[in-house]
Amino acid sequence: MIEAKSILEMAQGAITEQVNAEVSKIVDNILDVNTEAKKKRQLVLTVDFLPSGDRAQVSITATAKSKLLPNNAIQTTLYVGADSTTGEIQAVEMVPQIPGQQSFDGDIQEEPKILKIAGGM
Structure with a gap:
């Protein structure tokens, strides 16, 4: 008697490999401190079945995709003027502090970054 297998084992295990690769991306995204910790990530496995006209054969296409979180937005504030x-x-x-001032943890505040804008007043 033939042992029943999972659809994931078909294509010489390539479907399982694709799923595992996407799971690895999800875990990396979860561990990335630049993403939100408590939001869900998703693994989507799409398996399409296309039977032949006589229904004797079925062509299968499988695609694994992960839905990851983007990096957190980075925010800064600019003073604009001449x-x-x-x-x-x-x-x-x-x-956060006056340039050159030392913080409680011993860091010295660097000079702020200045963006030159074309044109003038």
Whole structure:
């Protein structure tokens, strides 16, 4: 008697390999600290069956896809205005402390990043 197998074992195990590859992506996404921890990820396995006209053969196509979470949005704040000495329009990134000031944990605040904007006032 022939032993019953899972559809996942067909195609010489390629369907299982594809599922396992997507599960690996999901686990990596769960462990990524740049994504939300408590939101669900999803594995979608689509198996299409296409019978021949005489129904003697069935062509099977399987596709495994993972639905992952995107990276968390990164936020910053810019002050926008003209440089008082040159009149050049610029955007300066807001920093948590005065540049050069030392925080309680010993870090020194770096100078803010300045984005030069084409044109002037």
